[in-house]
Amino acid sequence: MHLAYPAVLAALLFCTGLYGVLARRNAILVLMSVELMLNAVNLNLVAFDVWLRDTLHAGQALTLFVIAIAAAEIGIGLAIVLMVYRSRGTSDVDRLRDSVESDATDEAAREAAAESAQAEAEAEAAARAEKAEATA
Numbered sequence: 001m002h003l004a005y006p007a008v009l010a011a012l013l014f015c016t017g018l019y020g021v022l023a024r025r026n027a028i029l030v031l032m033s034v035e036l037m038l039n040a041v042n043l044n045l046v047a048f049d050v051w052l053r054d055t056l057h058a059g060q061a062l063t064l065f066v067i068a069i070a071a072a073e074i075g076i077g078l079a080i081v082l083m084v085y086r087s088r089g090t091s092d093v094d095r096l097r098d099s100v101e102s103d104a105t106d107e108a109a110r111e112a113a114a115e116s117a118q119a120e121a122e123a124e125a126a127a128r129a130e131k132a133e134a135t136a
Contacts, residue, residue: 013040031074037099040068074086077107 013036022034042063049059085091 001050003047003051006043010043010047011041013037013043025092025094027084027093027096030080030093031077031081034077035070035074038066042066 017033017036017040020036021030024030024033045059045063045066049057052059081091084096088096090096
């Protein structure tokens with residue numbers, strides 16, 4: 001078997017997964033694209049293990065570890081996506097990012113408004129004190 005066939009297939013899988021990560025807005029589709037990328041890596045590991053005729057089969061053993069890590073990653077990722085969907089009502093990645101940025105902007109605006117209100121109150125108190133001294 002030529003090494004080019006699985007290598008080309010793995011490159012196509014990886015590019016498809018990369019496109020999915022960069023272009024998709026739904027968090028679940030992004031997780032599926034990451035899984036495609038990991039499967040492309042697994043295909044390369046097994047193909048090179050067979051091509052090199054490794055007696056220890058290190059590529060296949062490493063593939064099992066990658067599969068286990070991918071299973072844990074997808075479980076935790078789906079739990080996070082479901083929690084975010086329940087709290088925010090959407091799994092759209094762009095909306096989630098915009099809401100976080102707007103929350104930080106709103107908090108900064110509230111702090112600035114509180115500081116300006118405090119400065120105005122201090123200026124008003126100083127003006128009252130000067131007026132009281134002038135009349136006394």
